[in-house]
Amino acid sequence: MTEPLKIAGASDMPLNLQRTDFISDQEVRWCPGCGDYSILFQVQSVLPKLNIPRENLVFVSGIGCSSRFPYYMNTYGFHTIHGRAPTIATGIKVANPDLSVWVITGDGDGLSIGGNHFIHVMRRNLDVNVLLFNNRIYGLTKGQYSPTSEFGKKTKSSPMGSIERPINPLCVAIASEATFVARSIDVDTKHLAATIERAARHKGVAFIEIYQNCNIFNDGAYKPISDKEVRADNMLYLEHGKPMIFGKDRNKGIRLNGIKPEVVTIGENGVTVDDLLIHDESAEDPTLAYLLTQMNFPNFPVPMGVFRSVSKPTFEDLMAQQIEVATARGRCNLEELLNSGDTWVVE
Amino acid sequence: MSSTAILGNTEERVQELTSVTIRFAGDSGDGMQLTGTQFTNTAALLGNDISTLPDFPAEIRAPQGSLPGVSGFQVNFSSVDIRTPGDEPDVLVAMNPAALKVNLPDLHEGGILIVNENEFTKANLEKAGYTSNPLTDDSLAGYRLIAIPITDLTYNALADMNLTKRNKERCKNFFALGIVFALFDRPLEPTYRWIEQKFGAKPDIAEANRRTLKAGFDYADTTEIFTTHYRVRKANLPPGKYRKITGNEATALGFVTAAELAGRPLFYGSYPITPASDILHELSRLKNFGVKSFQAEDEIAAIGAAIGAAFAGHIGLTGTSGPGVCLKSEAIGLAVMTELPVVIINVQRGGPSTGLPTKTEQADLLQAFYGRNGECPVAVVAPSSPSDCFKMAVEAVRLAVTFMTPVFYLSDGYIANGAEPWRIPQLSELPAIRPVLRQDPTGFLPYERDEQTLARPWAVPGTPGLEHRIGGLEKQHRTGNVSYDPANHDFMVRLRAEKIARIANFIPDATVEGDPEGDLLVVGWGGTYGAIATATEELRRQGYRVSNVHLRYLSPFPRNLGDLLRRFKRVAVAELNLGQLDLLIRGKFLVDTVSINKVAGKPFKVSELVARCKALL
Numbered sequence: 014m015t016e017p018l019k020i021a022g023a024s025d026m027p028l029n030l031q032r033t034d035f036i037s038d039q040e041v042r043w044c045p046g047c048g049d050y051s052i053l054f055q056v057q058s059v060l061p062k063l064n065i066p067r068e069n070l071v072f073v074s075g076i077g078c079s080s081r082f083p084y085y086m087n088t089y090g091f092h093t094i095h096g097r098a099p100t101i102a103t104g105i106k107v108a109n110p111d112l113s114v115w116v117i118t119g120d121g122d123g124l125s126i127g128g129n130h131f132i133h134v135m136r137r138n139l140d141v142n143v144l145l146f147n148n149r150i151y152g153l154t155k156g157q158y159s160p161t162s163e164f165g166k167k168t169k170s171s172p173m174g175s176i177e178r179p180i181n182p183l184c185v186a187i188a189s190e191a192t193f194v195a196r197s198i199d200v201d202t203k204h205l206a207a208t209i210e211r212a213a214r215h216k217g218v219a220f221i222e223i224y225q226n227c228n229i230f231n232d233g234a235y236k237p238i239s240d241k242e243v244r245a246d247n248m249l250y251l252e253h254g255k256p257m258i259f260g261k262d263r264n265k266g267i268r269l270n271g272i273k274p275e276v277v278t279i280g281e282n283g284v285t286v287d288d289l290l291i292h293d294e295s296a297e298d299p300t301l302a303y304l305l306t307q308m309n310f311p312n313f314p315v316p317m318g319v320f321r322s323v324s325k326p327t328f329e330d331l332m333a334q335q336i337e338v339a340t341a342r343g344r345c346n347l348e349e350l351l352n353s354g355d356t357w358v359v360e
Numbered sequence: 361m362s363s364t365a366i367l368g369n370t371e372e373r374v375q376e377l378t379s380v381t382i383r384f385a386g387d388s389g390d391g392m393q394l395t396g397t398q399f400t401n402t403a404a405l406l407g408n409d410i411s412t413l414p415d416f417p418a419e420i421r422a423p424q425g426s427l428p429g430v431s432g433f434q435v436n437f438s439s440v441d442i443r444t445p446g447d448e449p450d451v452l453v454a455m456n457p458a459a460l461k462v463n464l465p466d467l468h469e470g471g472i473l474i475v476n477e478n479e480f481t482k483a484n485l486e487k488a489g490y491t492s493n494p495l496t497d498d499s500l501a502g503y504r505l506i507a508i509p510i511t512d513l514t515y516n517a518l519a520d521m522n523l524t525k526r527n528k529e530r531c532k533n534f535f536a537l538g539i540v541f542a543l544f545d546r547p548l549e550p551t552y553r554w555i556e557q558k559f560g561a562k563p564d565i566a567e568a569n570r571r572t573l574k575a576g577f578d579y580a581d582t583t584e585i586f587t588t589h590y591r592v593r594k595a596n597l598p599p600g601k602y603r604k605i606t607g608n609e610a611t612a613l614g615f616v617t618a619a620e621l622a623g624r625p626l627f628y629g630s631y632p633i634t635p636a637s638d639i640l641h642e643l644s645r646l647k648n649f650g651v652k653s654f655q656a657e658d659e660i661a662a663i664g665a666a667i668g669a670a671f672a673g674h675i676g677l678t679g680t681s682g683p684g685v686c687l688k689s690e691a692i693g694l695a696v697m698t699e700l701p702v703v704i705i706n707v708q709r710g711g712p713s714t715g716l717p718t719k720t721e722q723a724d725l726l727q728a729f730y731g732r733n734g735e736c737p738v739a740v741v742a743p744s745s746p747s748d749c750f751k752m753a754v755e756a757v758r759l760a761v762t763f764m765t766p767v768f769y770l771s772d773g774y775i776a777n778g779a780e781p782w783r784i785p786q787l788s789e790l791p792a793i794r795p796v797l798r799q800d801p802t803g804f805l806p807y808e809r810d811e812q813t814l815a816r817p818w819a820v821p822g823t824p825g826l827e828h829r830i831g832g833l834e835k836q837h838r839t840g841n842v843s844y845d846p847a848n849h850d851f852m853v854r855l856r857a858e859k860i861a862r863i864a865n866f867i868p869d870a871t872v873e874g875d876p877e878g879d880l881l882v883v884g885w886g887g888t889y890g891a892i893a894t895a896t897e898e899l900r901r902q903g904y905r906v907s908n909v910h911l912r913y914l915s916p917f918p919r920n921l922g923d924l925l926r927r928f929k930r931v932a933v934a935e936l937n938l939g940q941l942d943l944l945i946r947g948k949f950l951v952d953t954v955s956i957n958k959v960a961g962k963p964f965k966v967s968e969l970v971a972r973c974k975a976l977l
Contacts, residue, residue, distance in 0.1 A: 037829070039841070068824045073668070076832075083829050084842065089821040091671060092831025093664070094694050100661040104668025104676065105821065107652055108627060112672070112821050130664075133657040332652060339647035347620050350649070351613060351784050355550070356603045357405055359594075359783075 020214060021140055022069030022113035030061040037087040048199035048225035049078060052146060053085055055206045056115075063213050065113045072115045073102040075122035078153045078227075079146035082117040096127025099134035102141050103328075110329040113213070114141040120161040121151050124180055128160075135189035135218055137328040142212045142219045145182055150231035168230075182222045183306040183320060187299050193219035194302060194321040199226060200239050204250070204317060211319055217327050238315050247310055251318035256289035259314045266290075267308075274304060276313060294322045374545070377590050379409075379438030381446030382540060384533075385463045386455030388431040389421050391533040395453075396433025397779075398537055402550045403437035404604040404781055407594030411436045411890065412779045413445035413963065418634070418717040425479075425487040430462045439593040443745070443890030445778065447965040451543070453536050455479060455510070457488035464500075473503040474539060476532070478511035506585050510535050510576075517575035518568050527565065531572035538576020545591050548573055598783060605782040607746040607775035607887075608635070611679075611705065612642030614753025616649050619675045621754065622761055622793040627669035629654045629662035630679045634717040635773040636707040639679045659687035663704065667691060670700040671830070673797060673820035675757055679705035681773075682724045683714060685731065692766055693732045696856065698830045699807075699816045701760035701767075701795070703753075708772040710961045719961030720774035722886055723937035728768040729915060729944070735853045737860040739763065740915035742770040742886035747782035749775065752912055754790060755867075761795035763863055764815040768915075772936075774963045775887040801825025806840035813866075814859035816840075863916050870918040874900055874907030880976055881928035882956075885911040885941050888964055892934055895969035904977055911941070922949045930976055932956050934969060 035057040043049045060070070070088035074080035076095035083090025089112075093101045098116045106114045116134070123131050123145045134143065150168065151157040157170040161182065165174040186194045193215040197208040205223065212219035224235045238247040249259040249267065257267035258279070266289040268277045277284045293301060302321040308314070382399065386392045393414055403410050413434040422429030436446035448468040454460040456479040467473060480495050494500050495507050514532040521528070534551075541548060551573055559566035580586060605613075619626035628651060630640040644653040652674070656662035663678040670676030676695075680688065685706050695702045708724045710716025728740045739759050743752035749771060760767045798804065798817035806828040807816050819826040828840060836843035837851060872881070874896060884892040889910045896908040909924055911917070925931050925945070932954045933942040939955035946953055956972045958964055 039829075066824065067827050068822055071821045083831070086829075088827050090829035090831075091668070091698075092829065092833065093667075094690050094832055097660060097664045097691065100656070100664025101668035101671070103654070103661070104627060104629065104665035104670070104674075105672045106668075107654065107665070108625070108669040108672035108674045109820075109822055129657055130661055133661065332654075336647045336650055336652070340650065343648060345646075345648050347617060347649075348787060350616070350646075352601065352603075354603050355401060355405055356601050356784070357407060358601050359407065359597045359599050 020063055020065065020113065022065045022111055024064050024066055028064050028066060030064070030067075032057045032061060034067065035060050035087050037085050039084045041085050042081065043078060044229050046228040047078070048148065048227070049082070049146060051199040051202060052144070052205065052223055052225065053082065055202055055209055057086070059206050059209045059213065062210060063113070069111065070113050070115070071105055072117060073098045073105065074117040075127055076153070077119040077122045079117055079119040079225075080122060096122050096125070097130060098122070099127065099130040099143070103134060103137075103139055106139055106141055107329050107332060110140070110333060116141055116143040118143065118145050120145065120147045120149060120159045120182070124160045124182060124185070131185065132189045135186055135191040135220065138190070138192050138217045138325050140217055140327040140329060143221070144209070145220070145222050146225040147182060147222050148225045148227040148231055149179075149234050150227050152227045152230050156230035181306055184303065186220045187303050187306065187321060191220050191321070192217040192323050192325050193319070195220070195319045196222045196224070196317055198224040198235060198239055198317065201244070201317070208318065211322070215322060217325055238310050247314050249308070249314040249316045251292045251294070251305070251316050251320065253292055253294045253319065256286050256291055258286070258289065274308060274313065294319045296321075297323060374589050374591055377592050378440055379436060379442060379446075380451065380544070380590065380592055381434060381436045381449045382451040382453070383432055383434040383449035383463060383466070384453045384536070385430060385432040385459035386533065387424055387458070388417055388419065388429045389424065390431070390455050391530070392431045392433050392455070395533045395537045396435055398551050398554060399540060400435045400437070400779060401554070401604060402541070402546050403435065404602070405550050406546070408437040408439065408592055409442045409595035409597060410438070410604065410780055411442050411445045413774065414777045416718055425456055425458055425484045427458050427462055427488060430459050432459070432463060437592055439595050441595065441597065443894050444963070444966055447967050451540065453540060455533070455536065457484045457490055457494070460494065461488045461490065467503060469502060471503055472543075473500060473505045474536065475505070475507050476510035476536070477507040478509045508539065508579070508585070513575065513579060514572050517571050521564065521568055523564060523568055528568065531568050534569050534573040535576035538573045539580040542577045542580035543586050543589060545589050548577060597781060600783040602781045602783055604779050605747055605750075606638075606777060606779045607743065607749045607771055608638040608707070608777065609642060610747055610749035610782060611753050611771060611776070612639050612646070614750040615675070615677055615703070615757065616643070616646055616651060617750070617790065618754040618757035618793060619651075620649065621790060622675060622757060622795050624761070624795060625650045625652065625674045626677060627652045627654070627666060627674040628677045628679065629656050629665040629669070631656050631659045631662045631684065633681050633684050635709055635776050636679045636681050636705060638776070639705060639707070659684040660691060663688040663691040663702070666702050667695050667698070667700055670695070670702050671698070671820065673818070675761070676700065676702040677705070678702070679707070681707050681709045682711045682727065685724060685727060689732045692738065693734065693736050694832045695766040696732070696736050696738060697832050697835070699764045701764055701818070703756045703760050703767045703769055705769045705771065707776045708770060710959075716961040718773065720772045720887065720963060721937065721959060721961060722772055722888070722935050723940065723959065724770065725885070725914070725937065725940040726943070728770055735857065737857050738915065739765055739767040739860055739863055740770060741767065741913055742911070743775060744886060744889035744910055744912050746775050746778050746780045748912070750782065754793075758791055758793045759863055759866070761793060761818070762815065762866065763813050763859060764818060765860065770886055772887040797823070798826060799823060805838045806830060807835050808838050812862070814855065814862060861916050864919045867913045867918060869920040870909050870911060870924060872907045872909050872924055875905060876907070876924075877927035878905030878907055879928065880904070880906045880930045880932060880973060881925065882906065882908040882973060883911065883925070883931060883933045883941065883945065883953075884908065884935065885914055888934060888936060891964035891966050891969055894966045895973065898966065898970055899973055904974075906973060906977070914941070917948065925949055925951045930954060932973065932976055934964065936964070
C-alpha cells in the first residue's frame with residue numbers, strides 16, 4: 014500500500030530529530046504501570062521518522078487520563094475541555110493546513126461526551142490523526158463504567174453490573190466515513206509504532222483505537238488476548254493483500270461463509286490457504302472492514318492493524334480550494350465591499 | 361414624533377408629511393417581508409431616513425389564515441432624522457382577517473387601513489375569530505377603511521398570462537405594494553430592477569410581478585380611492601454615501617472589515633439558529649476575503665473551532681443566540697483560561713429556553729457577564745442600532761486581539777433584522793487594529809504579560825522556538841505551566857479580572873445626550889437606543905430636565921459612568937428584561953436606580969418610555 018509522501022508540516026530537509034527532542038520538561042504524572050506510557054513512548058519514537066519540525070506539531074486533547082498527553086510533548090499542545098478536542102483541532106487545521114495535528118482522546122472523552130464531534134470529524138475527513146486510548150473505564154474520575162465497558166461490568170457506578178451494551182469505536186469510525194481506521198494495543202509496541210506511523214502518513218482523517226490497560230481501575234481488561242502466551246492465537250494481524258492467518262502454528266485462518274466470517278484450520282476438512290479471506294484495506298466499499306470489526310473474542314481472534322485506508326479529498330483542502338476559486342474570481346477590496354449594493358449620496 | 365403623521369383627507373391633491381409609518385401584514389406565506397423590504401429600499405434610495413421592524417412568526421408557514429401565522433413588516437420613513445420604526449402605524453395593509461385582527465390595535469386612530477376584501481370570506485373570518493365581518497359591521501368606523509378586491513384585481517391583471525393560479529395569486533403582494541407606492545408618490549423603477557435581478561431567468565414570472573405592481577399603482581392612481589396623495593421629502597442626513605443595512609448585514613461586514621484591518625484571516629464557526637443565521641449566510645458568501653466559514657455540528661463545535669482557529673492565529677468568531685450561548689459556556693471559560701482572541705456574537709431573542717425565537721429581548725446580559733463556572737470575566741460590547749453593528753464589530757475584534765480575551769457582542773433580534781440608512785465609512789475613519797504575533801523565542805514565556813494591557817503573547821503553532829502547551833487547568837503566572845498552588849490561583853483570578861478592568865482605559869467615555877445634570881437620567885444599552893433617545897428628546901422638548909446615556913461598552917463600564925450617574929436626581933435603567941443592567945449598576949455604583957422594563961418580545965415604544973419617565977418626574 015503506497016501512501017502519499019507529503020505529510021502535513023513535514024520538512025523537505027532532513028532534520029535528524031531524536032525521540033528525546035519530543036520530550037517536554039513536564040513530569041509525567043500517569044500511574045506507574047499505566048499503558049499510556051507505552052503510547053507516549055511510541056509516538057515520540059515515530060515522530061523523528063516523519064521529519065516534522067517540532068513547531069509544526071500540535072497535540073490536542075480533551076479531558077481524562079489520556080488527555081494529559083500534550084503536556085508531555087515538546088511541541089505545541091492544547092489540553093481542551095471534555096469531548097471537544099476534535100472541534101478545536103478542526104479550527105487549528107483549517108486555520109493552518111500545514112500543521113500536523115493530533116487528537117488524543119479516550120473512550121469516555123471521545124465516544125461519550127464527545128461522541129458527536131467524533132462522528133463529524135470523521136465524516137469531514139479532516140487531515141488529523143485521532144488516537145483513542147480505550148481502557149474501557151473512567152480512570153480520572155476513579156472507576157465508573159465507560160461506553161466501551163462490557164455489558165454486566167461491575168463498577169462503582171454499576172454495582173449490580175452495567176446494563177448498557179458497549180459501543181465499538183471502529184464501527185462508529187467506519188459508519189462515519191473515516192478514510193483510515195486501525196486498531197493496536199499498548200503492549201505490542203512494535204505493532205503500535207508501525208500503526209501510528211501509518212496513520213501519520215495517511216492524508217485525511219486517521220483513526221486508531223488503542224487498547225490500553227488501566228492497571229488501577231480495570232487491570233487486565235485485555236489480558237485474555239494480549240498475554241504473550243495467547244497473543245498469537247487470540248489476535249489476528251491484518252496485512253493488506255494477504256490471507257487472514259493467525260495462531261501460534263500459523264495454521265488457523267478466517268474464511269467467509271456467505272456473509273459471515275468463520276474460523277477454519279488450514280489442512281483440516283480440505284481447507285487451504287486459498288480458501289481464506291484476503292485483506293483489502295483499500296476497498297472503497299466498507300463492508301469488509303465493518304465485518305472485521307464484528308469479530309470479537311472469544312469466538313474470533315481480535316483483528317489488529319489497518320482495517321481501512323482509502324483516499325478522499327480532505328476538508329481543509331476543499332475549503333482552501335473554494336476560497337481560491339472565490340479569490341480568483343476577484344479578491345474584492347474592502348472599499349468595494351462596503352460600497353456594494355444600492356447606494357445614494359447625501360450632499 | 362415619527363408616528364404622529366396626520367394623514368389628512370383634504371381638498372389638496374398632495375400633502376407634505378414629515379414622517380410616516382406603514383405596516384404590511386398578511387399570512388406568513390404572503391410575502392410581507394419582501395413587500396416591506398421593497399418599500400424600504402425605495403424610500404432609502406429617495407433619500408428618506410428609514411427604520412424598520414420586521415415581525416414574523418417562528419413557523420415557516422403557520423396554518424394559513426390563522427392568527428399565529430401573521431407576518432408583519434413595519435417601516436418608518438421620514439424627512440427628518442429618525443431612530444425607531446415608529447410606535448403606531450399610520451397606514452396598515454392587511455392582506456387577510458387574521459392580519460387585521462392582530463395588527464389593528466396598533467393602528468393610529470384615523471389611520472389608513474387598506475384590506476384585501478377577497479380574503480374576508482366566512483372561513484377566514486372564523487379562523488381569525490371574527491363573528492361578523494368587520495368590513496361591513498361598522499367596527500372600523502374610526503379608521504379610513506379602503507377595501508380593495510386585491511386577489512381578483514391581481515387575477516384580472518394577469519388574465520391573459522399562461523401561469524398557474526397559484527403563481528398568479530402569489531403576485532398579489534405586489535398589487536398591494538403598487539397601491540402604497542401610488543399613495544406616497546413613489547417610483548416603481550427600483551422594484552422593477554429588483555424583479556429583473558430576481559426573476560430574470562423566469563421571464564413570465566418577472567412579467568407577472570411587473571404587471572401586478574403597475575396594476576396596483578394605476579388602480580390607486582386612477583380610481584381616486586385616495587383623494588389625497590402624500591409626499592415625504594428627503595431627509596437631511598449628514599453628507600456622505602449611504603446604503604440601507606440591517607444589523608446582521610452590518611455585523612458581517614464589520615467583522616470582515618475588522619479582520620482586514622487586523623491583517624489576520626477571519627474564521628467564523630456557527631450552527632444555524634434564529635435570528636443569527638443571516639450572519640452565517642453573509643460570511644459564507646465572502647470567501648473572496650479569505651473568510652473561513654464553518655457550519656459546525658453543534659454550538660459547542662462552532663466555538664471550539666473558533667478557539668482552535670484563534671490559537672492558530674486567526675480572528676476566532678462564533679455567532680449564535682441565547683440558547684446557543686448556554687452550550688458554549690464551558691468553551692468560553694476555556695478561552696478565558698487560555699486567553700485567546702475569540703468573539704462571541706449573541707443575537708439575543710426572547711427566552712428562557714427556546715422562548716420566542718423570532719422576537720427581540722435583552723435578557724442575556726447577565727449570562728454574558730456571569731454565565732460560566734468560576735471567576736470568568738470577559739469583555740462585553742453591544743451595538744445600539746443596525747448600522748452601529750458595523751462599528752461595534754470592529755471594536756469587538758480590536759479589544760479581543762489587543763487584550764487576548766474573549767469578547768461578547770450582544771446584538772438583538774430587533775436591530776439584527778431591522779434596517780436603517782448607513783453612512784458608508786471611509787477606510788481612514790476606522791480604528792487601527794495591530795495584533796502582534798510573537799516571533800522571537802528569546803525569553804519567551806506563554807503567560808508573560810504586556811505591562812499596559814496585561815495581554816499574554818499570541819504565539820501561534822508553526823512558529824519555531826515557541827512550542828508550548830495551554831489548556832483549561834489553572835496556569836502558573838508567566839510560565840503557563842499547570843499549577844494548583846493556592847496563592848498562584850488567587851493571583852491569577854485577580855489578574856484575569858484586572859486585565860478586563862484595564863480595557864476601560866482603551867474605550868471611549870460614555871456621553872450624555874441632553875444636559876449633563878438634571879432631574880432624570882435614563883440609562884440604556886444595546887438595541888434600545890433609538891426608542892430611549894427619541895423619548896428623552898421628546899421629554900426635553902416638553903420642558904423636562906431629562907437626559908440619557910447609552911452604553912455600548914458594558915464590561916468594563918466606561919470610566920466616567922459613575923460620575924455621570926451622580927449628577928442626576930434620579931436614574932432610570934430602561935431595558936428589555938427584568939432589570940439586569942439595573943442590578944449591575946446598583947451593585948457597582950451604589951446608585952438607587954429605578955428599573956424600566958418590558959419583556960414582551962417587542963422593542964420599547966417611544967410613547968411608553970415617555971409615559972414611564974413622566975411618572976418618575
